[in-house]
Amino acid sequence: MLASPVDWQPIPDRAYHFAATVSDIACVLRLNDFPDENMASLLFGEVQHELDDFPAGWRLPRHRGD
Numbered sequence: 154m155l156a157s158p159v160d161w162q163p164i165p166d167r168a169y170h171f172a173a174t175v176s177d178i179a180c181v182l183r184l185n186d187f188p189d190e191n192m193a194s195l196l197f198g199e200v201q202h203e204l205d206d207f208p209a210g211w212r213l214p215r216h217r218g219d
Contacts, residue, residue: 154180154197158210169196171213182213 154175161171161182169181175197183194191203207213 154178154195155202155208156210159208159212161211161213163214 157175159173159175159180161173163170164172164181166172166181169183171182173180173182178198180198181196183196185191185193187193187205191205193204193207195202195204
């Protein structure tokens with residue numbers, strides 16, 4: 154997952170900001186309160202990862218918070 158190219162799409166979810174499907178597994182990505190927290194939280198299926206940088210192959214649209 155972290156080495157795969159991923160095109161993230163914005164979603165209207167208050168807990169997570171972006172969604173994608175990788176290898177038929179639903180993924181969601183939340184932008185956190187960096188630097189007080191990890192930059193982002195990734196939920197890949199049922200496995201959660203904390204990220205401090207985005208993999209090079211990931212493409213995220215500009216997030217313009219509410």
